[in-house]
Amino acid sequence: MTHNLIPRVVSKLLIPLIILFSLYVQFHGDFGPGGGFQAGVIFSAAIILYALVFGLDVAEKIIPPYILRLIAALGVVLYAGVGLATQLLGGRYLEYGVLGETQVAGQHLGILLVELGVGLTVASVMLIIFFAFAGRGRP
Amino acid sequence: MIIDILSGLLLACGGLLGVIGGIGIHRFPDFYSRLHAVGTTDTLCAILIILGLILQTGLTLDAFKLLLILFFLFFTSPVASHALANAAMHGGLKPWLSNAEIKK
Numbered sequence: 586m587t588h589n590l591i592p593r594v595v596s597k598l599l600i601p602l603i604i605l606f607s608l609y610v611q612f613h614g615d616f617g618p619g620g621g622f623q624a625g626v627i628f629s630a631a632i633i634l635y636a637l638v639f640g641l642d643v644a645e646k647i648i649p650p651y652i653l654r655l656i657a658a659l660g661v662v663l664y665a666g667v668g669l670a671t672q673l674l675g676g677r678y679l680e681y682g683v684l685g686e687t688q689v690a691g692q693h694l695g696i697l698l699v700e701l702g703v704g705l706t707v708a709s710v711m712l713i714i715f716f717a718f719a720g721r722g723r724p
Numbered sequence: 725m726i727i728d729i730l731s732g733l734l735l736a737c738g739g740l741l742g743v744i745g746g747i748g749i750h751r752f753p754d755f756y757s758r759l760h761a762v763g764t765t766d767t768l769c770a771i772l773i774i775l776g777l778i779l780q781t782g783l784t785l786d787a788f789k790l791l792l793i794l795f796f797l798f799f800t801s802p803v804a805s806h807a808l809a810n811a812a813m814h815g816g817l818k819p820w821l822s823n824a825e826i827k828k
Binding site for chain 1: 803
């Protein structure tokens with residue numbers, strides 16, 4: 586209990602910052618370096634750090650595995666749904682321009698939604714893989 | 725001009741500390757002394773390099789981002805060394821002692 590006091594205190598300080606940074610990378614990704622994949626990995630790294638320091642059971646209570654599976658599927662549905670929506674509006678698959686009033690506004694919205702789908706799926710799949718490996722050998 | 729010289733000096737010191745840490749991790753005999761060599765130099769090396777870079781950027785948004793990186797490294801780097809040493813001690817790795825001390 587006491588032998589990992591320092592990692593506990595510092596990770597309490599750092600985990601909110603890591604999640605905040607992942608949201609920055611996610612939603613600033615169309616102006617700077619970043620995007621859905623990187624943001625998802627950073628987000629899952631925050632949860633993995635939490636699981637390493639505070640224990641696997643507590644982490645699985647915060648984000649239960651069945652919700653993770655739902656989110657992973659939801660991200661793919663969002664990605665594919667944007668593609669289908671552009672087709673329904675008269676463009677080609679994932680042709681973002683038709684989504685908004687102008688070409689630029691449509692591109693902006695389309696990229697944001699698609700990257701959000703990628704981020705959701707990557708974060709939850711990383712966590713599913715981590716929980717599956719870390720939970721081996723448990724009854 | 726003075727700022728350039730100062731930032732170059734800071735960058736060179738930071739790089740030198742990094743090289744010293746690298747030599748230490750290569751040359752020291754056992755786990756704890758290697759960790760000591762790299763764990764102590766690493767934090768100061770990062771601080772000096774980032775301060776040198778901040779002098780180059782001046783008062784901009786980039787300087788603020790560099791300060792955030794500095795804050796992050798300032799907390800994570802010592803904690804990472806602590807966690808490594810703690811895990812090794814917890815796992816039962818004995819520190820390497822000289823022969824005289826073992827005989828006692």
